[in-house]
Amino acid sequence: MNANQNQDRRLPGRRPPPADLVQAVERACELLKAFQDEDAELTLQQLAARTSLHKATASRLLRTLDHAGLVERLPGGRFRSLIRTVSRKRHRIGFATRGMDTPFSRDVASSLQRAAEEAGMELLVLDSHRSPRVALRDAERLVQEGVELVVEFQSHERVAPLIAARFLQARLPVIAVEIPHPGAVYFGANNYEAGLIGGRALGKWIRERWGGELEAIVQLVEERAGTVARLRITGMLEGLREVLPAAAQATLFEIDGKGSFEKALERMRRHLRLLPARRTAVLAANDPSALGAVRAIEEAGRADCCAVMSQNASLEGRNELRRRRSPLIGSVAYFPEHYGDHIIRLARLILAGRPVPPATYTRHVLITAENVDRYYPVDRFLSA
Numbered sequence: 001m002n003a004n005q006n007q008d009r010r011l012p013g014r015r016p017p018p019a020d021l022v023q024a025v026e027r028a029c030e031l032l033k034a035f036q037d038e039d040a041e042l043t044l045q046q047l048a049a050r051t052s053l054h055k056a057t058a059s060r061l062l063r064t065l066d067h068a069g070l071v072e073r074l075p076g077g078r079f080r081s082l083i084r085t086v087s088r089k090r091h092r093i094g095f096a097t098r099g100m101d102t103p104f105s106r107d108v109a110s111s112l113q114r115a116a117e118e119a120g121m122e123l124l125v126l127d128s129h130r131s132p133r134v135a136l137r138d139a140e141r142l143v144q145e146g147v148e149l150v151v152e153f154q155s156h157e158r159v160a161p162l163i164a165a166r167f168l169q170a171r172l173p174v175i176a177v178e179i180p181h182p183g184a185v186y187f188g189a190n191n192y193e194a195g196l197i198g199g200r201a202l203g204k205w206i207r208e209r210w211g212g213e214l215e216a217i218v219q220l221v222e223e224r225a226g227t228v229a230r231l232r233i234t235g236m237l238e239g240l241r242e243v244l245p246a247a248a249q250a251t252l253f254e255i256d257g258k259g260s261f262e263k264a265l266e267r268m269r270r271h272l273r274l275l276p277a278r279r280t281a282v283l284a285a286n287d288p289s290a291l292g293a294v295r296a297i298e299e300a301g302r303a304d305c306c307a308v309m310s311q312n313a314s315l316e317g318r319n320e321l322r323r324r325r326s327p328l329i330g331s332v333a334y335f336p337e338h339y340g341d342h343i344i345r346l347a348r349l350i351l352a353g354r355p356v357p358p359a360t361y362t363r364h365v366l367i368t369a370e371n372v373d374r375y376y377p378v379d380r381f382l383s384a
Helices: 003-010 023-033 044-051 055-067 103-118 132-145 157-169 191-209 223-243 245-249 261-274 287-299 315-322 336-351 379-383
Strands: 071-074 078-081 092-097 122-127 149-152 174-177 185-188 216-221 251-256 280-284 306-312 328-333 359-361 365-367
Touching: 023 044, 023 055, 044 055, 044 103, 044 336, 055 071, 092 103, 092 132, 103 122, 103 287, 103 336, 122 132, 132 149, 132 157, 149 157, 149 336, 157 174, 157 223, 174 336, 185 336, 191 223, 191 280, 191 306, 191 328, 191 365, 216 223, 216 261, 216 287, 223 245, 223 280, 251 261, 261 287, 280 287, 287 306, 287 315, 287 328, 315 328, 315 365, 315 379
Parallel strands: 092 122, 092 149, 149 174, 174 185, 185 359, 216 251, 216 280, 280 306, 306 328
Antiparallel strands: 071 078, 328 365
């Protein structure tokens, strides 16, 4: 199947733009339509967000519209439209969340709600994380509600094909967050690359602090998230062995921490009770499971012989990195607080019938005790 066929499958019923379309005029019209209320006063940044235009492009177009008498520049860097456009339908999109039980999920949800509001979109939110059956039921409800596009952030990989099939049947475009769904546009982590970043950093730490000595490796996985999310664990193991070839001789253990603090704490406690103290690397799929492992390690009095590498760099994980002598060495950031802006930008393009890449990735940065305040200087206010 070629790229054009793929695009047609993702965007059923969308007409291709005419060959003689003037892009500058189309973009100027998008700016004018962004003024949804008659007296709306918007900043350049708000207009760029609502239209998915680069700020420099939006600025040039606004100067032109101001000169033509179609837009008025106001004090304080705001703009107001001087024309009245025909009212248009407000886009309504569905959002199936993976709950609010982790900081990562909360950051994604709040950023999407903010970005949708700024873009003038209506967001129908359903909590689909409780079970695969609930996720399937919510997919049917979104179809019945008549949304124009769906953002799927549910956490059960095994039902993703069934959910995707239902949306395809209903001719609904889908943006899948973190867990790919067949036929959907993907946005989220580059899991293997994020894993490599963490694994390499942990290997360097062990080489410098322990002289390269490593006897055991514990993989704290989240089985329900499926094979794609598991790639971050695979990447961490590969990165660790790349920097520290002797790690291939270490005893390898796997524990399903369920992605939660409580389960990781319980199962890591049990693991440590059964084995003697030895130098151990812990590769955690996310911060809640990493923090559960840290608690178990400290309870067992093994903080000096265990090193934990995590993923997500949530607020709780960042605060743990600030704690002196914590077994948590680092956490790879995904910046979920910016997910909403990227997702809404993709949604606007899809709803306008424009081509989008099949996958778009967030950026990844290793966060440690040394750089956490540089990347997140306002954390102390958030914690308070």
